[in-house]
Amino acid sequence: MENLGSESCYHSKAIEELVRGHEFANQLRELFNKSNEGSCGVGGDNSAVTVTFAEDLLGKVQRSFTNTLLLLNEKNNDECEEVSQLQVRDSCSWKPTKSEDSEESCKSTSGIRDRRGRYKRRRTSQTWERDSEAPIEDGHQWRKYGQKQILNAKHPRNYYRCTHKSDQGCLATKQEQKIQDEPPLFKTIYYGTHTCRNLLNPEILLDYDDCASECLISFDNSLPTKQNLPLFSSSSSSIVKECKEEIIQDHHLAHQCQSTPSQEDYFLSHEFTFDSSCCRNLTLSSTLESDHNADISEFLCDSAEFDLFEPFEILMS
DNA sequence: AAGATTTGACCTCC
DNA sequence: GGAGGTCAAATCTT
Numbered sequence: 001m002e003n004l005g006s007e008s009c010y011h012s013k014a015i016e017e018l019v020r021g022h023e024f025a026n027q028l029r030e031l032f033n034k035s036n037e038g039s040c041g042v043g044g045d046n047s048a049v050t051v052t053f054a055e056d057l058l059g060k061v062q063r064s065f066t067n068t069l070l071l072l073n074e075k076n077n078d079e080c081e082e083v084s085q086l087q088v089r090d091s092c093s094w095k096p097t098k099s100e101d102s103e104e105s106c107k108s109t110s111g112i113r114d115r116r117g118r119y120k121r122r123r124t125s126q127t128w129e130r131d132s133e134a135p136i137e138d139g140h141q142w143r144k145y146g147q148k149q150i151l152n153a154k155h156p157r158n159y160y161r162c163t164h165k166s167d168q169g170c171l172a173t174k175q176e177q178k179i180q181d182e183p184p185l186f187k188t189i190y191y192g193t194h195t196c197r198n199l200l201n202p203e204i205l206l207d208y209d210d211c212a213s214e215c216l217i218s219f220d221n222s223l224p225t226k227q228n229l230p231l232f233s234s235s236s237s238s239i240v241k242e243c244k245e246e247i248i249q250d251h252h253l254a255h256q257c258q259s260t261p262s263q264e265d266y267f268l269s270h271e272f273t274f275d276s277s278c279c280r281n282l283t284l285s286s287t288l289e290s291d292h293n294a295d296i297s298e299f300l301c302d303s304a305e306f307d308l309f310e311p312f313e314i315l316m317s
Numbered sequence: 318a319a320g321a322t323t324t325g326a327c328c329t330c331c
Numbered sequence: 332g333g334a335g336g337t338c339a340a341a342t343c344t345t
Contacts, residue, residue, distance in 0.1 A: 144322055146337060159336070163321090175336090 024060040031057065128190035135176055136188050142174060153177065164196035171195065 031054055130136060146159035155178035162170040172194040179187045 143320085145339090147323070148335065148337095151334060157335085161337090173336095 021060070024057050028054060028057040130188045130190075131179075132186050132188065133184055135186050140172070140194060150177065153179070154181070155179070162194060162196055168196040 141163035142160035143163045143165075144158055144160050147156050148159070149156045157175055157177040160174045160176065162172040164170040171192045172190065173192055174188055174190045176186060176188045179185050
């Protein structure tokens with residue numbers, strides 16, 4: 001990879017995406033303000049249009065963060081790839097231009113045989129690893145396709161693929177394995193990207209661009225991040241990782257808002273963020289570590305400190 | 318009946 | 332050859 005060139009590309013693209021998200025969020029704020037001005041008991045066509053518009057904007061904000069995550073993820077993995085090549089010989093020889101799915105390996109067709117077992121072992125740049133106290137409820141629909149007893153492992157590993165693989169060709173998969181009994185600890189590894197339109201997340205369908213050949217993302221949950229982020233001020237992978245985690249958190253919040261059953265909830269402010277089902281869902285569906293769960297509000301305030309994260313003030317303040 | 322899960326077989330990689 | 336990942340028929344659930 002041409003790191004110098006691609007790095008600046010990642011950064012500028014990521015910033016572009018965030019700025020775009022910022023703009024959409026500002027529009028949402030305006031909408032929110034307007035809605036507040038004349039909303040006492042309003043209903044009818046106008047509010048329906050407003051809600052639709054708000055949904056659209058939320059989706060755009062989500063996508064913006066998704067694309068940013070993609071860029072950060074791509075960059076991060078490029079770096080990891082580079083390091084791993086230095087450390088060990090990697091015989092899997094993953095190539096970004098090649099399909100990572102089994103179909104690519106099916107070209108040496110045997111004709112009569114079906115596709116059973118004809119696959120290429122996954123080697124993707126987009127993996128996502130999480131430990132959690134319970135199996136992660138990430139908002140996506142997964143279908144279990146296998147279970148395997150792993151050597152020296154107490155518990156079997158479960159294999160899941162996106163429910164929309166067949167109807168939408170979504171290639172996202174995940175592996176889940178209990179790695180500890182007391183206290184229970186589950187490791188979940190996400191592979192690949194969701195290209196489906198999840199019914200719960202109708203806007204999770206991503207844009208493609210020249211810098212990122214694939215789209216992200218499995219919206220698993222985020223890691224605790226309490227510190228301020230030196231956004232894009234450094235190119236170190238740890239900073240990028242932290243940044244990514246922060247954005248995932250924000251994105252998750254946006255997603256939670258969008259999937260809130262009552263559309264009017266979009267326009268709830270404090271209560272919505274800290275007391276409503278949205279917040280509970282965040283905790284329940286999250287792999288946030290316990291100390292973080294106890295302090296979501298602090299995180300939210302921290303996030304809002306950043307200008308680029310201002311979009312989420314709309315939902316938080 | 319349709320969709321999800323189970324499970325043994327099969328495949329690739331090391 | 333063994334380990335791990337995936338397939339798909341059988342079975343279960345809704």
